[in-house]
Amino acid sequence: xxxxxxxxxxxxxxxxxxxxxxxxxxxxxxxxxxxxxxxxxxxxxxxxxxxxxxxxxxxxxxxxxxxxxxxxxxxxxxxxxxxxxxxxxxxxxxxxxxxxxxxxxxxxxxxxxxxxxxxxxxxxxxxxxxxxxxxxxxxxxxxxxxxxxxxxxxxxxxxxxxxxxxxxxxxxxxxxxxxxxxxxxxxxxxxxxxxxxxxxxxxxxxxxxxxxxxxxxxxxxxxxxxxxxxxxxxxxxxxxxxxxxxxxxxxxxxxxxxxxxxxxxxxxxxxxxxxxxxxxxxxxxxxxxxxxxxxxxxxxxxxxxxxxxx
Amino acid sequence: xxxxxxxxxxxxxxxxxxxxxxxxxxxxxxxxxxxxxxxxxxxxxxxxxxxxxxxxxxxxxxxxxxxxxxxxxxxxxxxxxxxxxxxxxxxxxxxxxxxxxxxxxxxxxxxxxxxxxxxxxxxxxxxxxxxxxxxxxxxxxxxxxxxxxxxxxxxxxxxxxxxxxxxxxxxxxxxxxxxxxxxxxxxxxxxxxxxxxxxxxxxxxxxxxxxxxxxxxxxxxxxxxxxxxxxxxxxxxxxxxxxxxxxxxxxxxxxxxxxxxxxxxxxxxxxxxxxxxxxxxxxxxxxxxxxxxxxxxxxxxxxxxxxxxx
Numbered sequence: 001x002x003x004x005x006x007x008x009x010x011x012x013x014x015x016x017x018x019x020x021x022x023x024x025x026x027x028x029x030x031x032x033x034x035x036x037x038x039x040x041x042x043x044x045x046x047x048x049x050x051x052x053x054x055x056x057x058x059x060x061x062x063x064x065x066x067x068x069x070x071x072x073x074x075x076x077x078x079x080x081x082x083x084x085x086x087x088x089x090x091x092x093x094x095x096x097x098x099x100x101x102x103x104x105x106x107x108x109x110x111x112x113x114x115x116x117x118x119x120x121x122x123x124x125x126x127x128x129x130x131x132x133x134x135x136x137x138x139x140x141x142x143x144x145x146x147x148x149x150x151x152x153x154x155x156x157x158x159x160x161x162x163x164x165x166x167x168x169x170x171x172x173x174x175x176x177x178x179x180x181x182x183x184x185x186x187x188x189x190x191x192x193x194x195x196x197x198x199x200x201x202x203x204x205x206x207x208x209x210x211x212x213x214x215x216x217x218x219x220x221x222x223x224x225x226x227x228x229x230x231x232x233x234x235x236x237x238x239x240x241x242x243x244x245x246x247x248x249x250x251x252x253x254x255x256x257x258x259x260x261x262x263x264x265x266x267x268x269x270x271x272x273x274x275x276x277x278x279x280x281x282x283x284x285x286x287x288x289x290x291x292x293x294x295x296x297x298x299x300x301x302x303x304x305x306x307x308x309x310x
Numbered sequence: 311x312x313x314x315x316x317x318x319x320x321x322x323x324x325x326x327x328x329x330x331x332x333x334x335x336x337x338x339x340x341x342x343x344x345x346x347x348x349x350x351x352x353x354x355x356x357x358x359x360x361x362x363x364x365x366x367x368x369x370x371x372x373x374x375x376x377x378x379x380x381x382x383x384x385x386x387x388x389x390x391x392x393x394x395x396x397x398x399x400x401x402x403x404x405x406x407x408x409x410x411x412x413x414x415x416x417x418x419x420x421x422x423x424x425x426x427x428x429x430x431x432x433x434x435x436x437x438x439x440x441x442x443x444x445x446x447x448x449x450x451x452x453x454x455x456x457x458x459x460x461x462x463x464x465x466x467x468x469x470x471x472x473x474x475x476x477x478x479x480x481x482x483x484x485x486x487x488x489x490x491x492x493x494x495x496x497x498x499x500x501x502x503x504x505x506x507x508x509x510x511x512x513x514x515x516x517x518x519x520x521x522x523x524x525x526x527x528x529x530x531x532x533x534x535x536x537x538x539x540x541x542x543x544x545x546x547x548x549x550x551x552x553x554x555x556x557x558x559x560x561x562x563x564x565x566x567x568x569x570x571x572x573x574x575x576x577x578x579x580x581x582x583x584x585x586x587x588x589x590x591x592x593x594x595x596x597x598x599x600x601x602x603x604x605x606x607x608x609x610x611x612x613x614x615x616x617x618x619x620x
Contacts, residue, residue: 019514020514021511022511023518153522155518156512156516163528163531166526191507193507194504194505195505195507195510196504197503197504200513200514201331202466203514204330204332204510204513204517205332205463205464207514208332208463208518209471209473211518211522211525212463212473212475212521215522216525221465225465230507230510
């Protein structure tokens with residue numbers, strides 16, 4: 001018995017300015033890779049993790065990928081043994097849904113190897129369990145777009161209701177990851193726990209506009225709607241030069257920009273690849289001048305979710 | 311010189327559950343009518359108002375229609391004299407955008423008589439000025455859908471940004487107007503001025519879902535998204551039997567329901583006319599049992615805005 005598969009799952013940008021906790025999208029680059037091999041013995045093992053600088057555990061009960069797959073197999077009542085190799089192809093703690101991508105690649109690969117007993121969207125709760133291990137809470141705004149591709153609305157958590165919406169085909173994302181650390185805990189605690197009705201109305205007016213703009217490919221409306229009064233005013237304090245970086249993207253012609261997830265990565269959306277690349281160059285210049293190392297990723301919105309690559 | 315026109319403008323449902331202050335839609339029935347006649351003398355006059363039970367002023371500087379038209383003519387630099395006849399075909403203070411419909415009918419009629427110097431969407435600020443006279447503040451969530459038809463997002467007030475979104479063609483509205491008075495001032499003051507981030511996220515998750523559902527004609531998603539944690543919990547206290555009325559609509563098969571504008575009218579959305587009519591019968595039964603007189607309106611979503619009827 002010898003059967004294996006290699007799967008790529010995309011990084012994701014959660015929150016998407018006004019869409020705090022309810023919107024996310026997937027990108028073609030970066031992403032994580034999981035190799036999964038059927039074992040002739042029972043049990044889940046992790047034989048290798050690369051690209052993590054030794055930060056992740058190989059204990060399957062404590063590892064995002066391990067937990068996701070263990071939960072999936074338990075649900076299916078399967079005793080199948082599997083060995084996991086995880087290749088981190090993106091920075092950890094970057095605000096790009098790194099653990100979500102790993103979990104999604106894992107459950108997608110396992111489902112494939114087992115002959116697809118579940119539909120793709122049915123894998124969501126198991127990948128979310130992996131997220132819970134990594135983040136302490138089972139968020140869906142990274143996992144769902146990584147699993148489904150495109151732009152995803154997390155309409156509700158109780159009950160879980162995730163909706164993939166049509167995505168403009170020429171929309172490009174620029175992501176810059178500055179080499180600074182923003183702890184998710186700090187990014188959470190810096191937020192206000194209440195907001196004025198006035199600010200809330202402003203936010204959901206923009207959410208309405210952004211969703212409409214995305215579905216109808218109205219790029220100007222997407223740009224006008226990319227405004228955030230909830231997280232950006234506070235989380236920007238944790239990212240040196242944030243507003244200059246955002247402005248640099250806008251100066252290049254980007255539609256809008258914001259903090260990716262809880263940061264420190266910053267993203268911008270543009271209506272063609274040339275603008276997205278120019279935005280990346282401009283954004284990097286700001287961090288470079290501040291002496292902050294960084295990587296830039298430019299890619300189309302990923303509309304496919306996880307893909308078999310070997 | 312003798313030229314006249316008669317225009318109908320539709321009633322509107324503002325707020326639309328989760329879309330507090332940012333969403334509204336127009337209906338085919340009810341609506342208001344304005345007759346406008348070119349005069350050979352200068353000045354704006356109101357020679358007749360019907361259907362208002364004597365409640366509205368014929369002073370053009372204090373009347374919604376008069377003010378809207380005066381502001382429009384001032385903008386155009388026109389000294390043209392006009393006489394207005396206003397026919398109220400819906401109850402005042404009902405939460406159906408009565409003053410907005412009158413103002414829209416007025417500015418649309420005036421623009422037509424003057425040879426359409428402005429595009430239809432450019433009439434919005436003048437109708438909003440009429441609203442300011444009626445309500446004390448220049449809201450757009452009734453005026454905009456009455457003027458543009460269909461579902462409209464008021465994304466922002468500063469600057470004003472109003473977006474008409476594609477509307478499902480089989481969506482029907484049921485509206486019931488109970489004969490009780492809810493003062494707009496009370497409906498406003500009963501609201502909380504702050505909300506928890508948790509509740510706010512729930513609200514804009516539903517806004518995202520509702521907008522996506524409307525644009526993609528996903529009726530089930532429309533229904534799941536019709537939930538309001540901001541206004542309904544408080545304003546429902548001002549409408550006896552509110553939750554029973556809403557439940558009666560759902561029992562008939564309606565997708566969802568809510569308070570129209572600031573009430574007291576209650577509305578429901580259904581995916582066909584038969585269900586919408588049944589919802590109306592069910593809703594009326596609840597108010598009837600409480601001894602509260604009422605009218606029921608059932609109509610398709612109005613996608614046209616104001617129309618010339620004579």
